[in-house]
Structure formats: C-alpha cells, structure tokens
Amino acid sequence: MEFMYEIIQKAHSGIAYLALGILVFAVINAFLAISSKRGFEDKDRKISLFALIFCHVQLLLGLVVYFVSPLGMAALGEMSNAALRLTSLEHPLINVIAIALITIGWSKHKKEESSNGKFKKIGYLYLAGLLLILSRIPWNLWF
Numbered sequence: 001m002e003f004m005y006e007i008i009q010k011a012h013s014g015i016a017y018l019a020l021g022i023l024v025f026a027v028i029n030a031f032l033a034i035s036s037k038r039g040f041e042d043k044d045r046k047i048s049l050f051a052l053i054f055c056h057v058q059l060l061l062g063l064v065v066y067f068v069s070p071l072g073m074a075a076l077g078e079m080s081n082a083a084l085r086l087t088s089l090e091h092p093l094i095n096v097i098a099i100a101l102i103t104i105g106w107s108k109h110k111k112e113e114s115s116n117g118k119f120k121k122i123g124y125l126y127l128a129g130l131l132l133i134l135s136r137i138p139w140n141l142w143f
C-alpha cells in the first residue's frame, strides 16, 4: 500500500501541472475566439477534449489517492485541522464538482450550432471549473 501510495501520489501531483496547463490554455483559447468571432475548428475541439481527458485522468488518480493517502479519507475525522480538512474534504469535493462542470461544458458545446455558442459553453464552464480547482489546491504540499 505504501508503494502504491507513493506512485499514485506522485502521478497525481505531476499530472496536475499538465491538467491545469491545458485547462488554462483551453479557457484562453475559447475567450480569444469569442472576442475575435472566429470559427470553431478541429484544433479547438482537440484542445477542449485534451483538457477534458486530463481532468478525468486527474479525477481517477485523485480517487485512488483519496483511499490510500493518510491525508485523504483517513483524515476525515480531523476537521478542526485546516490542512487536513482541505485534502480530505474540500479539495476532493470541490474538484469533483469542478470536473462535472467541465464535463457539462464539453457535452453542451456539441449541441450548439454556432461557433460562438460552442466557444461560450467551453469558455464559461471550463473557466468555472478552473476557478473552483484553483480555490482548493493544497499549494503548500505541491511546491
């Protein structure tokens, strides 16, 4: 279990850079496209899809870390400790909600007819997810 914890925890910590980086990129891409009124192309679909996939990988890794880490489910009884409340409750819960919003953004963009509509669904829902994720990162563990 110790070995598994180390590997999964490192993967969750490392892929977080990629997931956040691609998510920021997808949000900026969508808002730039909205302001320049350009068309939704295949590359826009790919950027949004990559952001979605990396968030889902991070979600799956997070779920595993949650059950094996001493800072995850095991610390649920320590709610008076802010750092443990963050890793065992706030970070997991808020991130599940954030990734649900991102997933809704992805599925809704497909139902939009116009390029502007597609970029808006991606832009606003991915941005909401990104802000939620950033609000509950255990920064002191990460750097």
Ligand code: HEM
Binding pocket: 009, 012, 013, 016, 019, 020, 055, 058, 059, 061, 062, 063, 065, 066, 069, 070, 071, 072, 073, 087, 088, 091, 092, 093, 095, 096, 099, 133, 137, 138, 141, 142, 143
């Ligand atoms: C996009 C979503 C997510 C991002 C960007 C993210 C990012 C991070 C980062 C940067 C850390 C600190 C890593 C370190 O120690 O270096 C962390 C820790 C942790 N995350 Fe996530 N996370 C996400 C989703 C989740 C989810 C959905 C869960 C659980 C269901 C989760 C559970 C945990 C736990 C338990 C820790 C503490 C692990 C430990 O240090 O033992 N995360 N996460």
